[in-house]
Amino acid sequence: MTGQSAVLRALRKPRGTAPQGFGKTKRRDRWAAYPIVQGVLFTICATYLLVSGVIWEPLFHTGYEADGYLSPLFSPLILFPNMPSWLSPGLLILWIPIGFRATCYYYRKAYYRFYFADPPGCAVGEPTIHRRFALENAFPFILQNLHRYAMYLAFIPLFFLWIDVIRAFGNWDAAGVAHPRIGLGGVLFLVNTTLLTGYSLSCHSLRHVIGGRIDCFSCTRARRIRHTLWERLTDLNRNHMWWAWTSLVTVTLADLYVRLLVTGVLTDPAIRF
């Protein structure tokens, strides 16, 4: 053990001269602008989605489905007999995308910077209470290592969202007769689900599972196929942040749209066939 601890001692970085303390830096650019804009936008969307998906229904019972459009926060709709009135059906499904985004490598960067100031910016001093903080090396953030499971689960609601897109355009009635239409809601659902699919497919963990964990790509035919897939996912992954933001905004808008239909504020403009 002494050998190991000697190695660990040698690996400890000697102290530098960087000024310590929150916000201490010689940077003159507006380093705070970017994390603040991101953090505020994220907080607005996340708060809206939580209120709409979890709190609103039990309080106001306004409904989350209108004109054949089911809010993406409630899909697939899970209802069971004697459901307690405080329980929003949204909650039964939302924990999956919440877990997916909370452990997402991109969102981690954004919220560690904005909510924890860890770091507030690059080469910018941190609050000194951070000094002994173990980051992702200990509980709770070590749980981020389970991100792949959140990713696996996230494909389940995504599958149902694609069914919702088809239903939005097919517009089947209770008797099973289709009344096809191209409505604003359907277009919004299509865009939203496409962006959510892009977000899920550009996930770092998926990229790893599909091909990243292989060392020798050319060794077998199966691996050569996985290499091709890995390259495609890598292309998507380059813009993971973009997918994360656009899909967060469109899922917020899609839910808002359905809510506005439900309450009669809007009617869905549609071309009907």
Place this chain on the structure above:
Amino acid sequence: MTEAHIAHLKVFRGEPGGATRYDEFDVPVEEGMVILDALHWIQGNAAPDLAVRWNCKAAKCGSCSGEVNGKPRLMCKTRISDLDLDEPITVEPMRSFPLVRDLVSDVSWNYEVNKSIQAFTPPAGLPQEEWRWQQQDIERVQEYRKCIECFLCQDVCHVLRNHETEKPFMGPRFLVRTAGLEMHPIDEGDRRGYLKDTGNIGYCNITKCCTEVCPEHIKITDNAIIPLKERVADEFYDPIQWAWRKLRGKPAAGAAGTPLPMLQGGSASDAPAAAKGDKPTSEG
């Protein structure tokens, strides 16, 4: 000469243990001038004892790393014309490392970390002239080999700069190097246990400052650190993979060998049946 053609530099001066200060210099700006040129002008005209380390002046040796207006940069690659000359330009050494003198910091700790990484481990007894791999196997690794060891990423990393962690952290530069070894098609080493317990990859919270400063534009976080975190998760944090390894009676990390393309006939056009799993968890 008009005011616009003078750059005001505030240069960090001092020695270990002693008081540090910023000396101010007015430097006449010439076309194409970089910070390192300005420092040479200061050495030649105002402060011959100013200590600065440099070598290639071509952004390739990684010697002239420092901080310009608070940002970790190569001083030979930072053009004065890109900076706002209305205010003084602050020039400092890399502040995450101990000071040698003035703009020179002591980066020797990095070489200690480097030594702790298991070196390239090709199959024992395989002569070098028989090492074979395909371009698609090696493309990913080539990105990591662009590193010029400027240690700017180490300098900016907040874990090394601001935290006093209980265990050491190897830092982004050495995660890049380890990634290149771990993903090498014929390397037989398994450094995942090292990454988790010695290099402590868990301290990285993927906030990407290293990627932002890398002068070689290596996508350090996306292409080296995150893939390594995923590999460490395969071995240590994934309960299903753990159960799967137990079921199949696979050995623990480090004991498994690499099936080698050149030992199996070399050609990539056919699929050798023996190539199953280059790491215990490779076939997911």
